[in-house]
Amino acid sequence: MRIERELMRGAGPVAILKLLDAKERYGYELVSSLEKIGKGALAMGQSTLYPMIYNLEAKGLVKSKWKEGESGKQRKYYSLTKDGKQKLATDTQQWAAVTTAMREIGVIARSCKLGVC
Amino acid sequence: MLIKKELQATQLPEEIQKLIRRIARRTRLRRSEQLDVARELVSHFEDALASGESTSAVITAYGNEKTAAKLLRSACKRKRWWVELAFVKSMKFAAVMFGCFLVVYMVLVLLALQRKPNIAVDYVAKLNETAAAVPEDERAWPLYRAASIVLNENNEPSPEVDGRPVYPTWVGDAGWEEYAVWLDVHQETLPLILQGTKKQGMGFIVGGKISEEDKELWPDAYEKSQTNFSDHMINVLYPQLVHLRRMARLLRFDAIEAAAQGDGSRCFQDLEALLRLATHTREHSTLINDLVSLSIYRMTFQTIGLIVERTPEVLSPEISALRQHLSDLDEELKVRFDGERLYILDLLQRTFTDDGNGDGVLVPGKLLEAMSLSHDATGQVNPQPTASFLLAPIGDVLIASRKELLDHHDDFLALMYEVRDDPLYAWGDELSEYSSQLVVRTAKRYLNKYYPVDLLIPALDSALLQSKYAAANRDGLLATLFAIEQHQASGKWPLDLAEAGVVDPWNDEPWKITIVNEQPVIYSVGNDGDDDGGRHVFGAMEWHGIPTSIPDGDWVVWPNPE
Numbered sequence: 051m052r053i054e055r056e057l058m059r060g061a062g063p064v065a066i067l068k069l070l071d072a073k074e075r076y077g078y079e080l081v082s083s084l085e086k087i088g089k090g091a092l093a094m095g096q097s098t099l100y101p102m103i104y105n106l107e108a109k110g111l112v113k114s115k116w117k118e119g120e121s122g123k124q125r126k127y128y129s130l131t132k133d134g135k136q137k138l139a140t141d142t143q144q145w146a147a148v149t150t151a152m153r154e155i156g157v158i159a160r161s162c163k164l165g166v167c
Numbered sequence: 168m169l170i171k172k173e174l175q176a177t178q179l180p181e182e183i184q185k186l187i188r189r190i191a192r193r194t195r196l197r198r199s200e201q202l203d204v205a206r207e208l209v210s211h212f213e214d215a216l217a218s219g220e221s222t223s224a225v226i227t228a229y230g231n232e233k234t235a236a237k238l239l240r241s242a243c244k245r246k247r248w249w250v251e252l253a254f255v256k257s258m259k260f261a262a263v264m265f266g267c268f269l270v271v272y273m274v275l276v277l278l279a280l281q282r283k284p285n286i287a288v289d290y291v292a293k294l295n296e297t298a299a300a301v302p303e304d305e306r307a308w309p310l311y312r313a314a315s316i317v318l319n320e321n322n323e324p325s326p327e328v329d330g331r332p333v334y335p336t337w338v339g340d341a342g343w344e345e346y347a348v349w350l351d352v353h354q355e356t357l358p359l360i361l362q363g364t365k366k367q368g369m370g371f372i373v374g375g376k377i378s379e380e381d382k383e384l385w386p387d388a389y390e391k392s393q394t395n396f397s398d399h400m401i402n403v404l405y406p407q408l409v410h411l412r413r414m415a416r417l418l419r420f421d422a423i424e425a426a427a428q429g430d431g432s433r434c435f436q437d438l439e440a441l442l443r444l445a446t447h448t449r450e451h452s453t454l455i456n457d458l459v460s461l462s463i464y465r466m467t468f469q470t471i472g473l474i475v476e477r478t479p480e481v482l483s484p485e486i487s488a489l490r491q492h493l494s495d496l497d498e499e500l501k502v503r504f505d506g507e508r509l510y511i512l513d514l515l516q517r518t519f520t521d522d523g524n525g526d527g528v529l530v531p532g533k534l535l536e537a538m539s540l541s542h543d544a545t546g547q548v549n550p551q552p553t554a555s556f557l558l559a560p561i562g563d564v565l566i567a568s569r570k571e572l573l574d575h576h577d578d579f580l581a582l583m584y585e586v587r588d589d590p591l592y593a594w595g596d597e598l599s600e601y602s603s604q605l606v607v608r609t610a611k612r613y614l615n616k617y618y619p620v621d622l623l624i625p626a627l628d629s630a631l632l633q634s635k636y637a638a639a640n641r642d643g644l645l646a647t648l649f650a651i652e653q654h655q656a657s658g659k660w661p662l663d664l665a666e667a668g669v670v671d672p673w674n675d676e677p678w679k680i681t682i683v684n685e686q687p688v689i690y691s692v693g694n695d696g697d698d699d700g701g702r703h704v705f706g707a708m709e710w711h712g713i714p715t716s717i718p719d720g721d722w723v724v725w726p727n728p729e
Contacts, residue, residue: 076210076214077207077210077211077214078210078211078214078215078218079214081211082218095229095230095231095234096211096228096229096230097229097230097231097232097234097235097238098230098234098235098238100204100207100208100211100235100238100239100242101235101238101239101241101242102242104239104242104243104245104246105242105245107246108242108245108246116206123210123213124206124210125210125214126206126207126210
């Protein structure tokens with residue numbers, strides 16, 4: 051299931067922040083992780099992902115550095131900054147509140163999980 | 168080139184390399200930023216291909232390259248240093264503001280271009296009113312013109328003795344022979360001048376053009392004025408003044424020769440003619456006319472003083488008449504400012520619009536044109552900068568309005584009229600202060616909103632001083648003639664000059680007389696204001712702005728100590 055652009059504009063950055071909370075990642079790793087973990091729901095155009103990361107970087111939520119990966123290949127790795135962690139915490143609470151509210155209203159069924167009800 | 172090299176070093180297929188190059192180029196970011204984006208895309212596509220995807224699938228999965236480039240550009244720009252972003256924003260803001268200003272300015276220029284001056288009054292005609300009112304057969308100028316043409320052919324000599332110029336003051340002095348010849352040559356010129364001085368007025372019409380009648384007298388100026396003619400009052404020519412002075416010099420030397428020859432009648436006639444010539448010179452109410460007139464008056468006073476000193480008997484029968492004539496000159500010895508005001512009024516009507524209530528705004532280019540004319544004594548209208556009209560809105564801000572300028576000028580004239588009748592001893596600091604301010608304002612040029620008027624304000628305080636000196640000369644002469652008359656009547660010199668009818672301009676008390684070696688010495692206490700017993704000192708008659716420069720001594724008027 052593909053998420054509408056407006057919804058994705060709000061969800062995308064939070065998802066990226068969450069993925070980077072666990073460990074630092076490079077661009078393509080983020081792309082494939084979003085596809086796999088979200089089972090396609092959070093998959094976004096690759097052309098959109100990089101600008102989104104750059105924007106997070108411009109806001110000081112994410113920082114980047116070129117370094118050699120395990121394969122010996124040079125990649126740009128992204129990680130969360132202190133501000134990024136705070137932002138993730140705030141956004142997580144807000145998303146939880148929204149999800150709870152949506153569930154209470156009945157937009158989301160109690161048994162629904164990742165878009166499957 | 169760097170990106171191309173970087174890509175060639177990779178194992179990426181040609182299609183992907185080209186895609187990365189296109190995206191990087193389309194971002195229109197800086198070289199270093201494009202390189203960074205390209206490197207990340209290389210890494211991305213290598214990882215994608217390594218995951219087993221085909222080239223076409225990888226390209227498709229990436230998405231629209233145009234959108235990608237656009238998003239990358241805006242995202243990368245956001246990543247720039249905040250100072251740089253602030254600077255760019257400021258520059259953009261400044262550029263927009265400048266653009267708006269430019270548009271508004273050009274609208275103002277276009278509006279200014281619609282302005283037109285309203286030349287409603289012929290101020291040159293106003294200046295000529297007195298001269299034009301003189302009946303044709305009562306005009307002295309045709310006679311003066313004829314005399315001037317002859318004088319042009321044989322002008323005043325410049326005698327020298329041992330290669331040095333000499334200035335004879337009396338018959339028999341070194342160099343007098345040449346003056347005797349000069350007077351002899353002009354035996355037919357003098358009657359023309361004498362006849363002219365008996366006329367009601369001079370009747371010379373001034374303007375920017377030399378008339379046909381005067382072509383013979385001023386052929387060069389006539390030719391020039393035919394082509395470079397401007398009807399601005401600034402360009403009014405006064406070529407007659409130099410000739411009036413020349414005629415005065417001829418009369419002076421003829422009066423001296425007549426006195427030396429004992430011809431009192433001829434001498435008195437010449438002196439009376441000199442006084443009339445000075446009056447004719449004042450026919451136009453401009454400062455330059457008044458100053459030339461004053462110089463002729465002072466020359467006459469000095470000549471009379473000299474004659475009564477050297478040949479006291481020659482003018483004996485005429486002393487009373489001379490005293491009367493000299494006493495009547497009070498108004499003639501005052502400088503007037505009417506003509507100067509006409510100049511300003513003409514300047515304003517030619518350079519400003521007319522709202523019908525005496526106010527208006529600058530007409531583009533006209534002020535520069537007028538300024539150019541005022542700087543060019545030839546009267547030639549110099550070409551103006553082609554884009555001078557672009558300065559119109561700036562001129563509106565920097566230059567006062569028509570009414571403000573006239574009020575400013577009138578304030579100045581009011582002050583001049585206020586101090587015009589002050590005696591020399593009361594000549595005050597107020598005027599000096601005003602003159603200093605005027606000099607400072609004029610030096611500021613276009614940062615002074617009264618600049619156009621200030622520039623045209625002549626040194627009226629100096630002119631006023633000149634008129635006061637002339638009046639002082641006249642009063643000293645009147646005191647002298649009174650003493651001579653008393654001596655002729657009683658055989659004794661008077662003990663004081665309280666009955667002379669004039670007062671010392673330096674203390675408002677009667678002029679002083681003292682007897683030295685049985686000869687009278689008539690004097691003023693001078694600038695220092697105290698009586699030094701008739702001890703003459705150079706400069707005692709003049710006003711000194713700095714108190715320490717005032718000389719200690721008196722100003723002896725007769726006999727002439729200098």
